[in-house]
Amino acid sequence: MSATSTTSGGDVPAPGPPAVRRDGRTGLVGTGALVRFALRRDRVRLPAWLLALTLSTYAMAVALVDSFPDEAAREAVRASSTSPATLALNGPAHYLDDYHYGAMLGHQAIGFVGLFVALLCVLTVVRHTRAEEETGRAELLRATAVGRHAHLTAAVLVAAGAALGVGILTGLALSSLDATGYTPAGALAFGAAYAGLGLVFTGVAAVTTQISAHARAASGTALAVLGAAYALRAAGDSTAGGSTDWLSWLSPVGWAQRTYPYLDNDVGPLLLCLGTAGVLTAGGFVLSLRRDVGAGLRASRPGRREATAWLTRPVGFALRLHRGLLYGFTAAVVVLGAMYGSVLGDVESMLQDIDVMQDALGDLGGGVVESFAALVMVPQATIVGVYAVLATLRARAEESSGRAEHLLATALSRRSWLGSHIAVALVGSTVVSTVGGLTFGTVGAVATGDGSLVLDMALAGLAYAPALWVTVGVAVMLVGWAPRAAGLAWAVPVGAFLLGYLGALMRFPTWVLRLDPFGHVPRLPAEAMQWTPLLVLTALAAVLVRVGLAGFRRRDLDTR
Amino acid sequence: MATVATAIHTSGLVKSFGATRALDGLDLSVGAGEVHGFLGPNGAGKSTAIRVLLGLTRADSGTATLLGGDPWRDSVALHRRLAYVPGDVELWPTLTGGEAIDLLARLSGGLDRARRDELVERFDFDPTKKGRSYSKGNRQKVALIAALSSRSELLLLDEPTSGLDPLMEVVFQDLVAEATRAGTTVLLSSHILAQVEKLCDRVSIIRQGRIVQSGTLQEMRHLTRTTVEAETERPPTGLAELPGVHDLSHTDGRVRFAVDGGRLDEAIRLLAAAGVRSLVSHPPTLEELMLRHYGDRVDAETRRHDAAEHQAEKGR
Numbered sequence: 001m002s003a004t005s006t007t008s009g010g011d012v013p014a015p016g017p018p019a020v021r022r023d024g025r026t027g028l029v030g031t032g033a034l035v036r037f038a039l040r041r042d043r044v045r046l047p048a049w050l051l052a053l054t055l056s057t058y059a060m061a062v063a064l065v066d067s068f069p070d071e072a073a074r075e076a077v078r079a080s081s082t083s084p085a086t087l088a089l090n091g092p093a094h095y096l097d098d099y100h101y102g103a104m105l106g107h108q109a110i111g112f113v114g115l116f117v118a119l120l121c122v123l124t125v126v127r128h129t130r131a132e133e134e135t136g137r138a139e140l141l142r143a144t145a146v147g148r149h150a151h152l153t154a155a156v157l158v159a160a161g162a163a164l165g166v167g168i169l170t171g172l173a174l175s176s177l178d179a180t181g182y183t184p185a186g187a188l189a190f191g192a193a194y195a196g197l198g199l200v201f202t203g204v205a206a207v208t209t210q211i212s213a214h215a216r217a218a219s220g221t222a223l224a225v226l227g228a229a230y231a232l233r234a235a236g237d238s239t240a241g242g243s244t245d246w247l248s249w250l251s252p253v254g255w256a257q258r259t260y261p262y263l264d265n266d267v268g269p270l271l272l273c274l275g276t277a278g279v280l281t282a283g284g285f286v287l288s289l290r291r292d293v294g295a296g297l298r299a300s301r302p303g304r305r306e307a308t309a310w311l312t313r314p315v316g317f318a319l320r321l322h323r324g325l326l327y328g329f330t331a332a333v334v335v336l337g338a339m340y341g342s343v344l345g346d347v348e349s350m351l352q353d354i355d356v357m358q359d360a361l362g363d364l365g366g367g368v369v370e371s372f373a374a375l376v377m378v379p380q381a382t383i384v385g386v387y388a389v390l391a392t393l394r395a396r397a398e399e400s401s402g403r404a405e406h407l408l409a410t411a412l413s414r415r416s417w418l419g420s421h422i423a424v425a426l427v428g429s430t431v432v433s434t435v436g437g438l439t440f441g442t443v444g445a446v447a448t449g450d451g452s453l454v455l456d457m458a459l460a461g462l463a464y465a466p467a468l469w470v471t472v473g474v475a476v477m478l479v480g481w482a483p484r485a486a487g488l489a490w491a492v493p494v495g496a497f498l499l500g501y502l503g504a505l506m507r508f509p510t511w512v513l514r515l516d517p518f519g520h521v522p523r524l525p526a527e528a529m530q531w532t533p534l535l536v537l538t539a540l541a542a543v544l545v546r547v548g549l550a551g552f553r554r555r556d557l558d559t560r
Numbered sequence: 561m562a563t564v565a566t567a568i569h570t571s572g573l574v575k576s577f578g579a580t581r582a583l584d585g586l587d588l589s590v591g592a593g594e595v596h597g598f599l600g601p602n603g604a605g606k607s608t609a610i611r612v613l614l615g616l617t618r619a620d621s622g623t624a625t626l627l628g629g630d631p632w633r634d635s636v637a638l639h640r641r642l643a644y645v646p647g648d649v650e651l652w653p654t655l656t657g658g659e660a661i662d663l664l665a666r667l668s669g670g671l672d673r674a675r676r677d678e679l680v681e682r683f684d685f686d687p688t689k690k691g692r693s694y695s696k697g698n699r700q701k702v703a704l705i706a707a708l709s710s711r712s713e714l715l716l717l718d719e720p721t722s723g724l725d726p727l728m729e730v731v732f733q734d735l736v737a738e739a740t741r742a743g744t745t746v747l748l749s750s751h752i753l754a755q756v757e758k759l760c761d762r763v764s765i766i767r768q769g770r771i772v773q774s775g776t777l778q779e780m781r782h783l784t785r786t787t788v789e790a791e792t793e794r795p796p797t798g799l800a801e802l803p804g805v806h807d808l809s810h811t812d813g814r815v816r817f818a819v820d821g822g823r824l825d826e827a828i829r830l831l832a833a834a835g836v837r838s839l840v841s842h843p844p845t846l847e848e849l850m851l852r853h854y855g856d857r858v859d860a861e862t863r864r865h866d867a868a869e870h871q872a873e874k875g876r
Contacts (some may be wrong), residue, residue, distance in 0.1 A: 134692065135655070213692060214653055294692070302688035303655075307662030312671075317663060321652070402650040406703065409614050409644040410667035413636045559618040 004223040007391055030146035034154035046162055049120050053194075054169040056104075057113050058177075064101050065179045074099050081107075082325060084238040085447075091257040092237045092248065100181025102190075102262025104127075110257045111191050111233070115165050115226065117194045118201035118252075122222040125205035128155035131215035133294045142293055152288055156206055167191035185476035186262030193256040196273030201226060210287035213296035216324065227335070229253045234339070252276065271421040275437035282517025299375025314412060314420040321398070322391055322424045326432070328374045329387040333436030340376045341443025344453075347372045367526075369448060373457060374523035377437065381464040381518050384433045388468045391425035396486045399479075402559045414553045422476055422545060428467040437461020453525075460524035466537035467496075467517040473544025479553030481557045492517065538559035565712055567592045567745040568613065573622035573768075575608055582608040583619065584769030590747055590762075595740055596761035598749040599850060605769040606749045607647070610718050613747075616645055627714060640669040643707035647749075649699040651691035657702050658687025664706035670743065675821030676709040682731050696723035708735050715739065715746045721755070733759060749772070753846045777846065782821040784844045784852070788828075789816045793835030802826060 027473055039046070066072050075124040078099035080086070087093055095107035098242075129151055132138040171191025175184040201222065208221040229251040236248030237257075248254030291297050311317040319326075348368050393416055398404045408419055441457025444450075475489035496518040499508060513519050517540075520533040568590035575583040582605045587617050591598040591617045600606050609618040613626055615635030625632050629638050653659055661680075665671040680687055680820075683701045694702070707715060721732050729752075736746060736759055750756050756763065757777065764774040771802055774778060785806065791814050799815070804823030819827045831839070 047722070095717060302686075303659070303690055305656070305658040305687050307659040307666070311659060312663050312666035312669075320654070402646075402648065405616060405646065406617060406644075406649070406664055407667060409639060409642040409646075410664055411636050411669050413741045552619075556618055 027147040027149040028153055030141075030144070030150040031153045031157070031470040034128075034146065034150050034268040035157055038154055038158045042124070042127075042158070046124075046158075047127055050162065050165050050169055053113060053116055053120070053166050054173050057109055057170050057194075058173045060109050060113070061101070061105050061174055061177055061182070064104050065177075068104075074101075077104070079188025080346070081101070083343070083346040085339075085346055088234040088239075089339060089343055091233075092245075092254075094260060095252075098181075098263060100262070101179050101259075102181035102183065102186045103391050104181075104501070106186075106190060106193075106257070106263070110190070110197075110261075111230070112207045114194055114197045114253065114256055115162060115230065118196040118226050119223070120166070121163050121198045121202040122205040122219055124159040124162055124225070125155045125202055126209055126215050126222070128158060129206075130209040130212075131219045134213070134215050136294070136416045139293055149285060149288070152206060152209075152284060156173075156202055156284075159202040160199055160277075163195045163202060166198060167186060167193075170194055180495075181262050183262060185265055189259055189261035189265040190352060192270055193259045193261055196259070196270045196277075197252055197256040199277035200246070200255075200273050200280070203277040204285065206281045206284030207287060210284055211297050213294065217273070220324070220328065220522040226253075231335075233257065281484070301547045307527075315423060318424045322394060322421075322428065325387065325390055325394070326424075326428050327496060329384065330435055332383065333432055335385070335438045336380060337436045337439030337441075338443045340380075341440045341445075342447055344369060344373065344444035345447035369444075369450070369453075370456075371526040373444065373453070374460065375524070376440065376527035377457075377460050377464065378518065379435060379497070380436050380440070380469065381459070381521070382387065382493055382497045384436065384464065384468055385471045385496055385518065386469040387432055388425055388429040389475050389489045389493055391428055392422065392472050392479065392505040393486055393489065395421035396479050396483060399483070399557060400559060403560060405557060408557065418476070418479070418549060418552050422549075424470060425472045426469055429472065429480050430462070430465040433461045433464045433468060434458055435461070463524050463529075464518065464521050465535065466534045467521050469541035470517040470537050470544065473548065476548030477544050478548070480548035480555070484554070565592055566590065567594075568624075568747060568807060570609070570624040571622060573609065573612060573619045573624060575601060575605075575612060575617065575619050576624045581769055581798055583612070583622075585622070586769060587767070588764055588766075589774070590745060592733075593740070593743050593760050594761045595669070595736065595746040595748060597756040597763035598747055598766065599751075599753075599756065599763060600766035604766045604872075606766055607718055609766070610644075610747070610749065613716060614639075629653055634661050636661075638752055641712055642714040642716060643668060643710045643712040644716045645700070645703045645707045645718065645720040647722050648750075649703045651694065651699055651702060653691045655689070655691055655700070656688055657685065657694060659802075660691070660702050661687065661706045661709070668706070668710045668712075670710070672709055672711065675711070676705060679705045679709050679735075682726060682735070697728065699726070700724055704732065705735055708739065711742070711744075713744060715744055715748075717746065717748045717750075719749055719751065721750075721752065729755070753850065757846050763846075773849075775851040780849055781843045783837055784849060786844065787816070787818050788824075788831070789814065789840045790831050791815075791837040793837060796830050796834035798830050799827065802830065852857055 017355065039416075041559075068077060081090065081096060081099075082093065087497050091107045093109050095103045099107075132141075137298065142148075142151070168191060171188040174187035174190055177187070202396075204225050205218070205222045208225070209215075209218040211221065212218050230253050231253040233248040233254035236246065236251065236254060237242050238244065248258070253271060255272050258269040259266050267490065287297060308316075311320055395404075398421075406413060406451060436460040437460050438454065441453040441455070444457065445453040471489070471492045474492050475486065478489050480488040496516050499513055499516045499519060517537055522528065522530045522533065566589060568588060570586055571589045573583045573586040573588075574581070581693060584605075586605065586609055588598075588609065597783070598606055598609075609619065612624060614618050615631045615638070618632050626638055627641055627757050633639060651657070655663070658680075660848055661676060662671055665676065679685075683705060684699065685701045685705065689698075700721065704720060707717075715832075717738075733755065736748075740746060740759075746759075748756065748760060760777070762776050763780065766770050766772070795810065796815055799817060800808055802819075802823060804820035805827060806820075807816070807819045815831070817827070
């Protein structure tokens, strides 16, 4: 060392590792690669969502024209939509000022399909941030030359891209329509309303993913915000006079609706969406600096030192894992039941002039209230069907994560292990469906003064149990015989949604309708009780569960 | 059930995953009451073999007997009598460590609270934290405490101490030794050779899905070469001609060679005839035994050379 220093005049920098180059953007290094990685992982999921959201909006737009073919029919809907309950269900009263097809679509779709756009954005952000951290995969990537903010940035970009994608696709699809009130400008404004709502909830998820260390809690919190936003605008819109309008201006769902596509095409509320999305996203980045990778903002509190006796029974343990899911869906059907129940008093006046609806309801028999009540049970049963699939697939998630292996290496048999998850799914879906019907009936009884609705609707909810059991059975079959394809179980509720919600208006062939287990359930209380289809469904469910269990007992445990 | 002399016996186990043959005719035998080391490179089939023994995976062909029963058919009855510790413990995010321990222990057939509390103490484990907040080593402790508190007849341990600190490693070794004294059979898959050398009576080495060597450490040493280094009064004669002597070298009155187990006696006689001043002999370490079976491309010659060099280093 001394020899070299004499020759170079003593001005040699101290030997050591090369200085680390810092510049302001190192936090984002690797974002591009992570975006490509996320798109690669979601190459089926994202296009499927975009297509489903665009098509369902398009189908609604077409169905409106079919259902209300003339000015008189539209006027009838308008006249019956002024009650507080229907306004709370649909959206602000300003849409009623000129109720052409465009206004109807804006009034009814933004507050409904728009919620799914928000859901897509929340799930996308959580999936590519917190869920990755929870599994420890993010840690591997963060140890490479990937910046501190790259994960969140990539997730926000992908979710925002999805929101914009839905907006653009919907706008393009709708601008191809030609009917009273459907204008290209309105179509684009409509798409922008979807996109704005999606962007806000991308921001919401960017914040909630920082708070809790668990992916489920992160998406749960964001969806609770969505629920609160919906409730705020429902309350705000319920008075036609506008005295509570300010409540809706606190809600992103309210902003999206207040773009009034096809009527005003107002950009103002969209700017509010963009601003809020920006502030929330920035907040997410700031919060992310205040926590460690894999940790939440709140330190987790110490829990129980010992297990209760109940927890160490197979069913008690399964129930513990399913608890959050069960509570969440019960809360959802209670809110939904209360909302639909509260409009039940206005149904008669609302529907008396609409021929198509009269026809559809007339097919069912019974009075208008009973028919409407029976129709409301269809989407509710579909939602409980989603629970049935989620609950059954929880067992599969336990298996692929490797946690089932610990339990199955104890004296717990495979039959008891999977059986306890199935039992929770079967009983849980029955309870949730009945509670939904009960709430709907109780609130409806108050609204209409007809006390018999309480029991009638509880039974109507219960009548869907056999169809829900078949849904569980299909999922068990897949878990037992084709675990890697267990996600196909989603076809049951998704199919039921498409057939039940749009089927009456879109006229599917009969054999397709027969595939839907929910379609075989008697539409109580409008129709008379029919035992045969329920018994057949129950028997089918029993066979599916048994055969699925047998498959699970025969195969290798499939971990990861 | 009558006492069985063999706790684990498999013959010709084959298990394929697609084109990969994870087990390729595995013959493994573990006597009742023994601690059996199960060694092999990554991907050799150790975990697959243990999963077959647990009835979590079904072998394509071959037979396996565990505590006198069929691991697939009688899995529940057998699981009551054994305990399992995987190398990678995945915990439930919403359950505390204490809850997970109780859950596993009770489902295995009963919880001995006093024993559990003792183990929690000895492993210095905090049972009040939630699943994800445990480090790798602490997650291992959950499975270890649950398994060791059950006082099973058979312990199936698949790299059980990965992530444990050296202090906890000592606790683990003590506990296994205690269990063995109580008559428990242990199958220990491990990469920590010191652990295996300390705990195990017999060792089986698995490679590419089959057992390539099995026996007591002593027997296995006998089958391999011992390195001898001696200082003699006169240069020893006849060593070079003796079959079984390898890598012979003379430096400054010192002689160094490796000799096959069966020829050790003759070689020492030749040294004695030359007047031994000092003598150092190294039996092959387990590491050297393992290296003979690890690695695909290392040919026999380089391996012997490496082993000799390694021994030379250790001798210094």
